Amino acid sequence: MSDDHHRPIPPSPIERRVAALEELLTERGYVPDGFIDEFNRAYENDIGPMNGAKVVARAWVDPEYKARLLADGSAAIAELGFEGPEGHFIKVVENTADVHNVVVCTLCSCYPWPVLGLPPNWYKDAPYRSRMVREPRALLAEMGCPLDDDVEVRVWDSSAEARYLVLPERPPDTDRLAEEDLAGLVTRDSMIGVARLS
Amino acid sequence: MDGIHDLGGKQGFGAVVVERDEPVFHAPWERVARAVTFAVVGNVPNASSSLFRHAIERMEPAHYLSSSYYEHWLTAAATLAVEAGLVTRQELAERADGPFPLAGPVRAGDVAIPAGHGARFRVGDRVRVRNLHPPGHTRCPGYVRGKVGVVSRLDGEWTIPDVEAHSPVRVPETLYSVRFDTGELWGDGQQAVTVNVDLWDSYLEGL
Numbered sequence: 001m002s003d004d005h006h007r008p009i010p011p012s013p014i015e016r017r018v019a020a021l022e023e024l025l026t027e028r029g030y031v032p033d034g035f036i037d038e039f040n041r042a043y044e045n046d047i048g049p050m051n052g053a054k055v056v057a058r059a060w061v062d063p064e065y066k067a068r069l070l071a072d073g074s075a076a077i078a079e080l081g082f083e084g085p086e087g088h089f090i091k092v093v094e095n096t097a098d099v100h101n102v103v104v105c106t107l108c109s110c111y112p113w114p115v116l117g118l119p120p121n122w123y124k125d126a127p128y129r130s131r132m133v134r135e136p137r138a139l140l141a142e143m144g145c146p147l148d149d150d151v152e153v154r155v156w157d158s159s160a161e162a163r164y165l166v167l168p169e170r171p172p173d174t175d176r177l178a179e180e181d182l183a184g185l186v187t188r189d190s191m192i193g194v195a196r197l198s
Numbered sequence: 199m200d201g202i203h204d205l206g207g208k209q210g211f212g213a214v215v216v217e218r219d220e221p222v223f224h225a226p227w228e229r230v231a232r233a234v235t236f237a238v239v240g241n242v243p244n245a246s247s248s249l250f251r252h253a254i255e256r257m258e259p260a261h262y263l264s265s266s267y268y269e270h271w272l273t274a275a276a277t278l279a280v281e282a283g284l285v286t287r288q289e290l291a292e293r294a295d296g297p298f299p300l301a302g303p304v305r306a307g308d309v310a311i312p313a314g315h316g317a318r319f320r321v322g323d324r325v326r327v328r329n330l331h332p333p334g335h336t337r338c339p340g341y342v343r344g345k346v347g348v349v350s351r352l353d354g355e356w357t358i359p360d361v362e363a364h365s366p367v368r369v370p371e372t373l374y375s376v377r378f379d380t381g382e383l384w385g386d387g388q389q390a391v392t393v394n395v396d397l398w399d400s401y402l403e404g405l
Contacts, residue, residue, distance in 0.1 A: 013296055014269055018227040020293035021276050022234050024285045031237045039233040044222050089353070106206030106339050108251055109267065120220050124267040127211040133341065133393050134207045134384060143214060152390040157206065159337050160373055160396035161356045 042084075048117035051082045052165060053186035055115055057179045059092075060170045070094060073165060077115060087114035091162040093154065095169050095196070100147055101154045102140065102193030103164040104132040112163035116188060123192065133157055143194050166193040199252075199305070199333055200340060202259035207341040207384070228268040235275040242282040248363035252335035253277045256301035277301040306334025309364045312400045317372040323349045325376060325402040335363035338401040345382050346405065350394065351375035358398050371399045 011019065025031045055077055059066035069076035073090035077083070090112050093101040105111070109124040122128050131139045136153050140146065147153065156164045168190040174182060189195035205211075223229045239245050253274035254262075262270065277300040279285045290298040309332070319325055327342045337359045355370035362368060375396050380388040 013294070014272070015225075015227045016294040016296060017276070017290070017298050018231050018234070018272055020290050020298065021238075021272065021279065021285070022230055024289055024293060025234060025237055025279070028284065030241050030284060031234060035237060036230055036233040039236060040223070040229045044229075048222075106341070107203055107337060108254065118222055120217065121224075121267065122214050122216050125215070126205055126208070126263065127214045130205040130208040130211050131214070134209075135388070136391055136393075137388065139214065143216070149389060153392070155391070155393045157339065157393060157395045159339060160353075160398070162353060162375070162396055 043113075043118050047082075047084070047114060049115075049186075049188035049191065050183070051080075051117075052112075052115035052188070052191045053183040054080055055082070055165070056167060056186045056191065057183035059167055060182055061179050066167075069167070077165075082114040084114045086110070086112060086163055089161050089163065090115065090165055091156075092165045092167050093156060094167045095193075097169070098150070099152045099154060100140075100193065100196070101156060101164075101166045102132060102136060103156045103158055103166060104129060105158050106130070106133055107159040110158045110163055112165050115165055116191060120188075140194060145195050166191050168197050171197045199255055199335070200331055201255040202257070202262045203255045204340045206339045231268045231272040231275070235271045238275040238279045238282075238284065241284060242278050244366050246359075246362045248335055248359040250274055250278070251359075252304070252363045253301050255335065256304065258299070258302060261299055273299065273301055304334065304364070306332070306364045309334055309361055311361055311365065311367055312358065312369055312371065314369055314371070315399070317352060318399055319349050319352075319372075319374060319402065319404065321349050321351065324405045325349060325374075326405055327376075327397065327401055328403050330401065332360060334360065336360045336401075338397060339395060341383060342376075342378060342395050342397070345378055347376040347378040347382070347395070349374050350377045353396065356398070358400060360398075360400070373398055374402070376402070 059069050069092050073092040074087060077090055095101055106129050109119050111119040133155055136155050158164050185197060187195055190197050239250050254270045257273055276290055280287050324346060326346050329344045353373040356373045357368045358371045373396055375394055378393045380391045383393060
């Protein structure tokens with residue numbers, strides 16, 4: 001191994017800017033000790049699409065839960081212990097053989113954090129935000145989710161208070177699977193609406 | 199404001215680039231920027247998500263389009279920190295040992311405070327989105343202004359962001375989900391597609 005490997009890489013401009021703001025705020029007492037780790041830890045470990053997958057699997061096996069979930073998403077999701085920022089008003093929209101729902105935020109990147117975690121970059125970037133409201137069928141096909149012409153596409157621009165979670169269709173031939181195994185089939189993308197489960 | 203953030207329907211951005219097995223944070227600075235942003239928002243007057251979002255919207259358009267999500271957050275946080283007097287622009291540039299671009303100034307002036315009133319529309323009503331172009335914050339996307347849709351849901355009353363971002367006053371108003379056909383929005387013949395947008399009462403007028 002050469003010595004070059006140990007030479008520190010100089011910080012990039014964005015790293016210097018973040019450090020500058022962090023240092024100044026820390027010196028003035030606005031960023032308490034440990035705040036950065038505490039603040040992010042849950043999203044790195046405990047909050048992510050595996051939470052939404054549990055919600056979906058429960059809805060698949062329990063019709064009464066599903067009814068509550070569709071009527072009041074946040075309350076039904078809280079029954080499974082998932083609450084917190086961006087979770088105060090979650091609206092669950094159900095995919096069927098005839099209806100496909102897909103979620104976008106054209107103004108920023110609103111997303112139901114308690115059930116999906118923090119959004120992927122593509123959800124926050126200009127191509128997805130500009131195109132999903134304009135040409136959803138074409139974009140869904142491009143993203144690997146082609147839909148038959150007779151399937152109605154409902155795009156939800158979640159730019160106000162509601163945060164949307166798509167309830168995907170239960171895949172065929174899964175009658176014998178337990179709830180935990182069903183949750184393992186549910187992907188993040190299926191709950192945003194850019195994929196269907198097969 | 200008719201800012202660069204209002205991306206719905208804009209053309210020319212190309213393919214959606216999906217990163218396989220994407221990590222929650224791509225670099226340590228992203229997680230620092232995220233937390234520091236919340237520290238700033240917790241220490242500025244009239245803090246709200248509307249205030250924060252508007253700080254991002256005020257970014258210079260070329261900077262907005264050429265920077266990542268967490269650079270948006272950092273820029274907004276630094277802008278709000280300077281505006282609230284927590285730090286100065288000079289301190290940031292000196293400590294960063296280089297330029298520290300901030301968002302542009304608030305140009306909203308005194309925003310009109312809508313009179314609170316009950317829900318004016320019901321499910322099934324046809325409504326037109328008002329052709330409003332406020333200089334400040336709004337959550338009425340440009341691509342639905344002037345367009346006609348149908349109310350599909352009433353979501354109760356929520357504080358209107360247009361006021362929240364610029365005033366300590368909080369005005370609760372009915373929020374609706376409004377369904378638009380793509381022919382109305384884009385003048386094309388897409389079949390079986392609706393676009394549903396959640397809009398505050400003040401954004402709408404009856405037909």
